Each structure stands twice: as C-alpha cells, then as structure tokens.
Amino acid sequence: MSKNFYVTTPIYYVNGDPHVGSAYTTIAADVIAKYKKSMGYDVFFLTGTDEHGQKVEEAAKDRGLTPQEWTDSMAPRFLDMWKALDINQTDFIRTTQERHKDAVKKILKVVHDKGDIYKGEYEGKYCVSCETFVPENQIVNEKHCPDCGKELRIVKEESYFFKMSKYQDALLEHIEANPDFILPHSRKNEVTSFIKQGLQDLSISRNTFEWGIPIEFAEGHITYVWFDALTNYLTAVGYENNPELFDKFWNNGEVVHLLGKDILRFHAIIWPCMLLSAGEKLPDKIVAHGWWTSQGEKMSKSKGNVVAPLDEVKKYGVDAFRYCLMREVNFGNDGDYSTPSIVTRINSDLANDLGNLLNRTLGMYGKYFNSTIVKGDKFEPLDESVKTLWDETLENVDSHMSKLEFSKALEAIWKFISRMNKYVDETAPWLLIKDESTLERLGTVMNFLVQALYKVAVLTAPYMPTASQKIWNQLGVTKNIMEAQIEDVKGWNLLPVGHILGNAEPIFPRLETEKKAPKKDPMAINEDLEVENPIEISDFDKVDIQVVEILEVSNIEGADKLLKFKVKTGKEVRQIVSGIAKYYSNPEELVGKKVLAILNLSAVTLKGVLSQGMLLSSSEKKKLKLVEIDSSVKIGAKIK
Template structure:
C-alpha cells in the first residue's frame, strides 16, 4: 500500500494551570484520530505540548518566588503524566522553551522579515495579559474587558514590530473558499470569514516591556509575541528548522490537521495561515475547533466546586469509559455538558448492555454448544449476508465521518452494527438450533458470524477505547497487539481459523447504579433560601415565547439601543433592547431563535415602538441573549 502521511496536533497548553476536562477532550480526540488513521494504514505523527512563554508566565513565576523556567519545569510534567493516565499515545511532546523551537521561531521570523512583511512601528491600545492578545476598540466589552475571558484590559504603549497580516487577507479568503473543509465545523468557518471581511489589521509581533520570550535577532531588545512563537511549534516538531527530509514528508507531503478549542480558532485560522503564506509554507489541511464543556448544566468554576477533574473521573469509571463518553456524548464542534447521570447511562446502555452483553452471550453460547475451539463455517444465508453488507456500509460511513472528525456520529454508526448483531442473536435463535442435530452446521455459521463480528468491532472501537478493544480480542483468544490491526484486514468474512481456541469471558464494563452516582456527586441543598420568591400563579402571568430575529438595526441617536423585528409565530413585532455594546456585529443575530416576553405593555423608546422584551443573561457584566436550539419551533411557549 502506498505510504500515506498524517500529522495531527493539539494546541500547546498554557502552563499556568493544571490540565482540565477541556484540554483532556482535545487531546483524547487527537489520540483517537491518530489511532484511527493508523488502523487505516497511515504513517501517523501526533504532537502535543506546552506553551511556556509570555507575560502571564513571567508574572506568575515571580509571584511564586520562582524563575519562569523553574515554573514551567514544574508545570510541564503534569501534562505528560495526565496524558499517560488517559492512555494518550503521542509521538512527540514539545515545549516552547526547547532550543529546537527557539531556532525554528528565529528561522520563520527571519524568512518573513526578509520578505518585507515585518516593519517597525508603535502600538498603543488595550492588551489582555490573560489571553496574551491586543484587543481592538470595537471588540472591547463592558468596562474595558476582554471579549474572550472577561478580564480587565491594560493600556499599553510601546515600540513594536508588526507583521503585514493585512497583505494576506484576499489570499486567505481565496484559500478558505477553495478548500471547504479547511475550517471545521462549518459554523466556525462562517465566523472566521465574517471576521476577515471586516478587514485584517497588521499584527504586533514583538514586546519590549518584559523579558520571558524568544529574542528577535533583527530587533534588539524585543522578544517574540507569544502567538507568533506558539503557533510555530507545529513546524518545529516536524523538522522545519533542521530536518528538510522529515519536514517534506510530514508537512509538505502529508495531511496536516490542527485540533483546538473554539476560543483560539481565530489565531489558528487567520494569524497562522497568514504567517505560512508569508513564509512560503503549505497551509494545514484542516483546522478543527470544538466547543466548551459545562458541568451539570453550569459553567465550571473553582468557586462553585464543579470543575471536572479527569483523573478523578478515570478512577471512578475507567479510562475507556471516560474517553468514550466525551466523544460520544456531544458532536465535535458543539458545546457539551458533563453530567454524572449521562456518563453512567452511557456506560450501562452502550458499553455494558450493548457491547458487553454481545460479548458475554456469544462466548457463553459458543463454549456451551461447541467447546473452546472454532468449528467450520457452513453456507451463509440471507440474514448473514445482510449483516455482512451492513458491516461493509458501516466501514464506508465511519471513514467518511472520521474524515470530518465527526467522532460522535462515527461511534453511533459502529453501534448500529453492534445493535444489529444483538438482534441477530434473537432472530437466529441459537438455543433452538442446538436442539436440532440437522441444524448443527447452521448453528456453527451463526456462532462464527457472532465471534467474527466481535473481532471486527474490537478493531473499530480500539481507537476510542484501546484497553477494551484489546480485552475483547483477548477474550476471543487473540493475543496480538490490537494497536497494529488494520481495517483492511477485517473487511473479508470467514477469516476465523478452524481450531482457534477461544479465551474466557469476563465483564469489561460492569453496570453502575445511576441514583447512587448522582446522589454522591450532586447533593441537594435542602437549606436553600429563595430570593424574591413568587408563586406559580404570579409566574404564569408572564408569557415567554421562542421568537426568530428577522431584522436587526441600530436605533438612531442611541449607542445602547438595537431594534429587532421578530416573528413570534403569529405576528411580526418590533422589540427594542439595550444590548448594542455587547453585539457590535448585531447583523449576525439575524436568523437566531431567542426568548422574548411577549405580553409586556408596548412602550416607545427613543421614538421606536417596543412590543416586548428579549431575555438575556448577565455574567461578569457581559450581557448575552438567551438563544434557543434551531430545531425548536417559533412561537413555542416557555413554561
């Protein structure tokens, strides 16, 4: 088979905090993709690592009485240990404080500088230390707050070197247009295109007010702006600076995929491609951004005590169940909620019932009817051929879904086959076939179909659950390393060797008690005091409906007010709302479904009629409309 190269990366994680469920999610997803590609015969290289430079690291280290290097040396191993615990099999772990990386950053900076794309200037504006980014005036929210993290911005004025990012606006838009899967999911692609069309600004790429960074050789006294430093790690790890042959193989002639959280999609889908266009390096093939995780329906925070600690979850449920839940529960790209009830339900339903029962029933019946050794398969009947055809179709579907990193849909598809084989047992009734000696050959065919199905399923689930895949093989009597298995080799049927000795069955996923688990994690506060209590009759007077925004415009003469024309299911009405400063790109709200109080008395605000009130949430002085899933019908009442 022709060699196929696949290079997948996670973001490099910031060392100012321990790994959390978000970073675990990205890294597990990358690991699953790497393992899947290996089963498809690809030569895979999987990179993760830590981002160790910047003002925030320097300040944190100082506060702890350490040098920045001492601080990063303490923190980086925590990520290495976490990934081992989650059964992550990365090929490389990069730290931006390594010499190989410093050399790569100096090389790309020099290349871009010699092209005339870096110039000296002065930056004056608002800066977010937490996000390590300058924030344009039109993106500032609240009282000088960062639009991404909500923290207070600092005023910065300093000499800086700038990258001519604006020069590459048209080229980047052209590339995105010509490569539909360059940014996934499509909703992120649209967001990036919209942002670029507002006009790209040149990027400040140096700082001279702190020292913890990579010095710029052509700019004495300046260090490299953290994003220009951090993004280059993807090139460093595959030999950009010192190994042309490896770089040609992994980057220039390979499929390159970046996985990351949606909060850093603009850096990866705008700054990074522009850097590469300037440096004359091929752009990555896919930039895939996933959503955020909440915990039991609420934003995670240390103060609430609801932060999901991956290692604790692994101790409770096992590493395979934790990996399976994260990637099955939510479509990659959407936000997800980590729920104790949901993970227990997934384990009991999908893993213990569907997969576990299929394995235990099959091995139990085989040994009861034929002993430990595989017997010869007879002629296939229509029901067998139908199951085989379904398996063939599922392989094609899984490959298609995994090409777009749709992990949840791929698992759902694999489980269709598992469910089919459970149903196959009930339809073929082996317990009745054993009673008729003339049907012994038919019984052998049925039981071999089941064993072979499990052999194949083990290979398909192994990228997600490596230990479980190996245990299934071992229980079927196969002691080969499942990580070396290829999908190509499980496509044919009747591949079981007569005389092969089966192993022993034991539960891989024991059932859990839902009520017990939920009670332990979510104790009810029986002493809860309700503020401003109302009774149900008072609440029922408020009529809240799902409305769709049809038009959005500014109210003339007001900086705070926006006017919306909305469809409430029966009428088109106008609602005025004081949210203008939180939605500078208010036109993007058109088409959204939101909640509105529709039985307020109409009022006139700044000469505009307002026939209701849009509902919003407030957090850290940021106002956000309460959006509703697009599948909910316009005009639906909220009760």
C-alpha cells in the same frame, strides 16, 4: 496520494493543570491518530506546552520561581495526565526547547527578509490572560476582554508589526477554495466575516517583559507569544533542522490542527497569514470543538463543579471516560458533562450493547462447542445483510472520521453492534442446538458473532485501546490490537477452525445510578425542626416595634452608605440613621411611606449624626429593602 497524517493539539499554557477541555482535545487527537494508523497511514501526533509570555512570567514570580523553574515543574503534569489517559503522542514539544527557538528565529528571518515585518509603535488595550491586544470595537464595557472577561491593561510601547493585512484576500480565496479548511462548517462563516471587516497588521514583539524568544533583528524585543506558539507545529516536524521529516509530514501529509473554539481566530487567521508570508503550505484542516459545561453550568472552582479527568478515570475507567467524551457530543458543539448521562451511556452502550454481546457469544460458544471454532458453511440471506451492513459501517466510519465527526463514527459502529444483538435473537442459537440437522447452521451463526466482535474491536480500539484488547484476548487472540489494520478485517472467516476462544469476563460492569430522593410534600411540616438562636416570647415582648411614617430622607456627607430619616411615631418625630443608601438610588421616593421601626433602642451617633431607633429591612440576594406597611395601618400601631 501519500498516506502521511500529521495531527496536533494546541500547546497548553503551563499556568494551570490540564483540565477536561485539554483532555478532550488530546483524546480526540489520539483517537484520530490511532484510527489513521489502522488505515495504514504513517502518523505524527504532536502535543505540548506553551511556556512563554507575560502571564507565565507573572505566575512564576508569584511563586518565587524563575519562569524556567516554573515551566519545568508544570510540563511533567501534562505528560503524566496524557499517560493516564492512554494518549500515545509521537512528540511532546515545549516552547522553551532550543529546537523551537531556532525554528522561530528562522521563520521570523524569512518573513522579515520578505519585507513583511516593520517597526512601529503600539498603543492599545491588552489582555494578559489571552496574550492579545483587543481592538476598541471588541472591548466589553470599555475595559474588559471579550473572550475571558478580565480587565484590560493600557499598553504603549515600541513594537514590530507583521503585515497581516497584506494576506487578507489570499486567505479568503484559500478558505473559499477549500471547503473543509475550517471545521465544523458552521465556524467558517464566523471566520470569513471577521476577515472581511478588515485585517489589521499584527504586533509581534514586546519589550516590557523578558520571558520570550529574542528577535535577532530587533534588539531588546522578544517574540509576541502567538507568533512564537503557532510556529511549534513546524518545529516538531523538522522545519529548522530535518528537511526529510518536514517534507514527509508537512509538505506531503494531511495536516490537521485540533483546538478549542476560543482560539480559532488565531489558528484560522494569524497562522495561515504567517505561512503565506513564509512561503509554506497551509494546514489541510483546522478543527474547532466547543466548550464543556458541568450539569448545565460553566465550570469554576468556586462552584466546585470542575471535572477533573483523573477523578473520572478512577470512577469509570480510562476507556469508559474516553468513550463518553467522544460519544456524548458532536465534535464542534458545546457539551454538558453530567454524572447521570455518563452512567447511562456506560450502562447502555458499553455494558448492555457491547459487553452483553461479548458475554452471550462466548458463553454460548463455550456451552455448544467447548469454546473451539467449528466449521460453519450453512449461510442464509440474513448473513448477507450483516455482511452488507459491515461494509456500510466501514464506509460510514471513514467518512465521519475524515471530518473529525467522532460521535457520528461511534454511532455507526454501535448501529452494527445493535444489529448483531438483534442477529442473536433472530437466529436463536438456543433452538438450533436442540436439533441435529441445524448444528451446522448453529456453527455458522456462532462464527458470525465471534468474527463480528473481532472486527468491531478493531474499530473501537482508537477510542478504547485497553477494552478492545481485552475483547481480542477473550476471543483467544493475543496479538496487539493497536497493530491491527482495518484492511485486514474487511472480510470474514478471520478465525480458523480449531481456534480456541477464551472465557468471558465483564469488561464494562454496570454502574448503579444514584437514587433520587422522593419528592417532598410542599405542605408537610418538619416536626424535628431546629431553630437557630431560639428566644422566648418574653424576649420578643421587650422589643418595641411600631409603624412609623417617613417625613424626610437625605444623604449624609462623607458617608456613602448611610441615609438620614425623620419619621413620625405615634407620639413624636424622631431621627433614624440607616445603612441602606446603596439600595435606593432615589431615596426621596420613600417620603410618605409607612415602615417598621424599633423605638426602644439606645440612641447612638453614626458619622456624627444622632440616630434614635432602627428601621427594619428585609434581606434577599444580598439586597436590603425597607419593610413597607399598608397605608391604612395607623402610625404608632405596635407589632406583636
């Protein structure tokens, strides 16, 4: 089996800045790329930007720019973000690059020459935001997109179609024959059930806007954005111009696509059908992760709860941020990002478990042996159990990483870290130092702790590159930890006698949790209460509020918001106009109700109708409702 590994993120739309969702996918891809390198693989890691399509064209126009100027200004923002997050991609592709245009033209020609593209006409409802036509049976409330909720446009145009329906059975067979083709497995049923409903041929061209890759055999048409975008995975590994690279990473490598669950269907249905038609190998794994909420709510700018990755890095450090994203939720599930849980995770896992083990170990080694590795050959059964657990840890981590289960892999690593913290308490070095006869045993114990830290740092390096390097540096190791191989840390006795350790410095300082305000007494009064627009009692006495009975109610022609009431006061019948029509679908039900009215307002004319007072309403959640009075209260009773 070849040890070539090719991992991709989706290419990100350039009509907005990178957010926590795109950061999550890219960090995950970076972690698996770094891990595979430590396992001895040749790795190609691709990310990039999706720069064609109608919404990009419109975004540019809104800013007074050409689409190319707009995309040229946006792509660097993604590169800057990835650099700040310690992402080390092999390649960053932009769909406006010539190499990509050439690759798209090639795959279109191959599929067209095979007879899988034909000319037709498309009429349907189209979502500009998602760049997709929506079948009638999926439209929400007759005109809204089922994915983003935005209003659809009716589009009718000449189009070229890809015979996707032709590959329905072949795709289903492939999915069934390859259980890990779609991960997590819970997503597989969703995809297969959709396919079994019947695949429709795919419109792959547009001619109502210009920002896209022209189709050579279809004058006036540009390539539909998904057919364009998905081809990027082939472009980057030389589909069009580098057969040796393409053969290495696509044909003879493990190909893994990471993406959000909202674009799973495109990747698990359209993309494989394209490849089947083009005669190319299908990817090995298509892995869809869930969505992030913020403290239980969907992130939105209006709510002010959007998680900005760079802000989080400033608060916690890049390694802690990367660790928490990968640890907090199983890849594939939805996750909630909340400050209390992040702070707790950092304090518990990083400061207490790993940080404390490092500080205790280096502190004791410095105190007992002047920070110099000593000989230690006095073993006990306890040490063998640690060795056994390490072997199990490596196996479990590799098993989880092969399924992109990042959180479970970290859980296995932390199980070993917790075991080493317990090992300190079980062996009690502070007691061994007191007896000359147990000094050699002390050396063995301390060496086990030092080497455990050395080994653990190699496993945490894909997640926390800088912090793991610091661990090595504090152990007196100056080599680049990103060049370390897991094969080399399977054994023990990795640091020779005489090796000088460094000094312990906190890598993960504890964070203060926000103190919750004490619960208020629900019966307590606020003695310092400030009243808005205060009035005197004499001001209130000027207002004549009485109980009236509604005799008639009707709509006013040409005034949708107004209702005309005839009410009985204690002395006469009055006419009052009130702007509450939209809150009462059946206003006749108000006849006979006793309500409150202000009767000493000056008469006014509203939409040509006389109004001799004002009915009082309550306001709750932007809804108005007349204040109704118990039927036993007499008409004309005054409110005081």
